[in-house]
Amino acid sequence: MSRMRTPSALAGLLLVLVTLVLAVIGPWLWGAEAERFDPLHTLQGHSPEHPLGTDDGGRDLLARTLAATRQSVWLAVLATLITTAAGVPLGALPSVLGPRAARFTSGLIDSLVAFPVLLLAMFAALLAGAGARGAVVGIGVAAVPGLARLTRTLADTVAASDYVAAARVLGAGRSAILVRHVLPNIAEPLILTITANLGYALLGLATLSLLGLGVQPPDYDWGRLLHDTLPRVYVDPEVVAGPALAVALAGTGFALLGESLARASARVPVAPVAPSAPSAPRGESRTVLPPGCGPLPEAPEAVLEVRDLTVSFGGVTPVREVSFSVAPGELVGIVGESGSGKSLTALAVGGLVPHPGTVAGRVLLGGRPLAELTRRELGTRLAMVFQDPMAALNPALRVGSQLAEVATAHLGASRGQARKRAVERLGRVRLPDPEAQARRYPHEFSGGMRQRAVIAMGLMGEPELIVADEPTTALDVTVQKRVLELLAEVNETTGAAGLLISHDLAVVSQHCGRVLVMYAGRIVEELPSSELRRARHPYTRALVAASPDLETDRSRPLATIPGRQPASAEVPAGCAFAPRCARALERCRTDRPEPVDGLACWNPETA
Numbered sequence: 180m181s182r183m184r185t186p187s188a189l190a191g192l193l194l195v196l197v198t199l200v201l202a203v204i205g206p207w208l209w210g211a212e213a214e215r216f217d218p219l220h221t222l223q224g225h226s227p228e229h230p231l232g233t234d235d236g237g238r239d240l241l242a243r244t245l246a247a248t249r250q251s252v253w254l255a256v257l258a259t260l261i262t263t264a265a266g267v268p269l270g271a272l273p274s275v276l277g278p279r280a281a282r283f284t285s286g287l288i289d290s291l292v293a294f295p296v297l298l299l300a301m302f303a304a305l306l307a308g309a310g311a312r313g314a315v316v317g318i319g320v321a322a323v324p325g326l327a328r329l330t331r332t333l334a335d336t337v338a339a340s341d342y343v344a345a346a347r348v349l350g351a352g353r354s355a356i357l358v359r360h361v362l363p364n365i366a367e368p369l370i371l372t373i374t375a376n377l378g379y380a381l382l383g384l385a386t387l388s389l390l391g392l393g394v395q396p397p398d399y400d401w402g403r404l405l406h407d408t409l410p411r412v413y414v415d416p417e418v419v420a421g422p423a424l425a426v427a428l429a430g431t432g433f434a435l436l437g438e439s440l441a442r443a444s445a446r447v448p449v450a451p452v453a454p455s456a457p458s459a460p461r462g463e464s465r466t467v468l469p470p471g472c473g474p475l476p477e478a479p480e481a482v483l484e485v486r487d488l489t490v491s492f493g494g495v496t497p498v499r500e501v502s503f504s505v506a507p508g509e510l511v512g513i514v515g516e517s518g519s520g521k522s523l524t525a526l527a528v529g530g531l532v533p534h535p536g537t538v539a540g541r542v543l544l545g546g547r548p549l550a551e552l553t554r555r556e557l558g559t560r561l562a563m564v565f566q567d568p569m570a571a572l573n574p575a576l577r578v579g580s581q582l583a584e585v586a587t588a589h590l591g592a593s594r595g596q597a598r599k600r601a602v603e604r605l606g607r608v609r610l611p612d613p614e615a616q617a618r619r620y621p622h623e624f625s626g627g628m629r630q631r632a633v634i635a636m637g638l639m640g641e642p643e644l645i646v647a648d649e650p651t652t653a654l655d656v657t658v659q660k661r662v663l664e665l666l667a668e669v670n671e672t673t674g675a676a677g678l679l680i681s682h683d684l685a686v687v688s689q690h691c692g693r694v695l696v697m698y699a700g701r702i703v704e705e706l707p708s709s710e711l712r713r714a715r716h717p718y719t720r721a722l723v724a725a726s727p728d729l730e731t732d733r734s735r736p737l738a739t740i741p742g743r744q745p746a747s748a749e750v751p752a753g754c755a756f757a758p759r760c761a762r763a764l765e766r767c768r769t770d771r772p773e774p775v776d777g778l779a780c781w782n783p784e785t786a
């Protein structure tokens with residue numbers, strides 16, 4: 180908050196404090212004086228008794244300006260309440276509606292933003308009737324589209340975070356996600372924006388009253404005082420000075436304070452932002468599985484059965500016909516270069532492929548199609564551990580509450596039981612003093628502790644499968660090792676199967692029994708990790724050669740794989756690895772090899 184010690188922030192704070200104090204005490208101290216008619220001293224200029232002169236009733240203009248503070252601020256507060264009450268829910272709606280309704284609401288917000296503000300204000304004011312009420316409604320409604328758009332943008336950002344994805348996997352409903360995860364995390368920037376809006380409302384209302392459209396006599400606000408005194412500006416300029424200065428200083432104070440707070444929190448621009456592209460509406464389940472996802476799996480004992488999984492985004496298909504299974508208690512690794520489709524495969528297993536991705540093929544958890552599982556079933560049977568543990572935890576909630584929520588929401592546990600379970604699970608992942616850790620916020624944890632907390636969250640149910648997508652990339656090497664050991668231990672002690680996604684072959688071969696090697700969206704080889712050095716696919720061999728271990732001769736340059744993996748849209752007709760493969764035959768460039776006995780290659784290594 181040292182950024183709040185800027186001159187503009189301090190000036191804003193001072194002006195707002197003075198305005199608020201005047202709003203409270205103004206009518207008490209100067210109300211009677213402001214109302215006292217004095218027919219003998221009407222329309223006077225500056226004098227020792229009346230520093231800012233008098234109006235056409237001989238009433239003191241300084242007293243009237245000070246007493247009008249409450250009315251001016253109160254009306255601005257009412258207008259801002261209207262803006263907030265309509266703008267925040269409207270902007271948050273797309274996060275809770277189904278894809279079609281979300282698209283419609285987003286479109287509505289964008290159209291309203293494009294509508295001229297002045298017309299909107301006048302239209303709303305006309306409907307609400309003349310006078311202060313119409314002005315308040317007009318100014319309040321005019322700011323709704325801007326606030327709704329900001330809310331939508333903020334909500335989208337939070338809704339796209341890993342901790343919301345994690346909450347979805349844990350089975351949280353759309354309204355629970357909005358109330359528990361989205362709103363608390365956008366509250367701060369919204370409050371700052373609303374503070375600044377108060378300043379704009381004050382200026383807007385004063386303008387309407389000045390034009391004679393706002394507050395009507397005998398009531399008065401600063402705008403009304405301006406309206407009454409403006410014709411005398413060339414004769415007695417001081418009579419206009421009071422209300423004009425009051426409007427300018429108070430309006431500027433709120434705007435400065437709001438903007439300074441926003442800058443200090445560095446979270447969001449407060450000033451009206453440029454129209455954003457319509458955001459992708461959020462769907463409850465973005466995974467589209469074909470209806471009646473087929474018969475029982477070929478290997479009914481498998482915890483996870485994936486058959487012909489294909490993930491597409493428009494015309495691009497980053498994951499193609501991927502098939503594999505994971506047996507109970509088995510730890511399977513997926514490796515491959517960046518962009519080979521590992522993460523999308525993991526997301527598809529959790530039903531979390533982002534919009535507008537579509538998923539075809541079969542994903543069966545415990546023999547049942549993913550689409551048939553209820554949220555509660557999915558939440559308790561599957562745990563997902565993402566790359567960035569900070570992003571996977573809701574920063575606004577204590578770690579213990581986040582864990583306990585899984586048990587109250589999905590296991591029907593009481594708050595007390597849930598809390599006990601959360602502390603027990605934090606202890607199980609070897610966090611020292613779990614009771615105290617449960618009371619802390621994620622930012623008070625180190626990276627390794629956070630990842631342990633995420634794993635503990637996954638263990639709140641009794642997961643049959645833990646999917647960990649690059650769980651240690653954000654951690655330093657020693658912490659990486661401990662977290663991976665923990666995952667392996669959980670896998671051993673709970674019997675949960677594991678799917679470990681990593682670009683680090685050494686990590687996978689050390690912890691997993693079996694490895695799936697992905698290239699350009701397909702599994703090109705599936706083999707026991709003990710066989711990696713004897714892999715038959717030239718790509719797997721190249722990956723192994725490019726992966727250093729303790730025996731690697733560091734005096735020689737590390738082997739690299741020449742060329743680059745084709746982008747999803749440019750995958751060639753034959754084997755996608757052929758252009759980089761030293762063993763490629765003519766056939767490799769024209770015919771795609773289908774996997775046979777876990778190997779998709781026309782000319783495999785033999786020794």
Ligand SMILES: Nc1ncnc2c1ncn2[C@@H]1O[C@H](COP(=O)(O)OP(=O)(O)OP(=O)(O)O)[C@@H](O)[C@H]1O
Nearest residue numbers: 492497516517518519520521522523524533682747
């Ligand atoms: N939301 C999306 N929209 C469109 N394309 C996507 C989306 N997410 C991923 N892709 C594309 O899918 C391909 C595979 O991505 P994915 O994240 O699964 O790769 P990865 O193997 O996990 O890579 P990394 O190791 O870098 O995470 C990439 O080429 C990526 O551009």
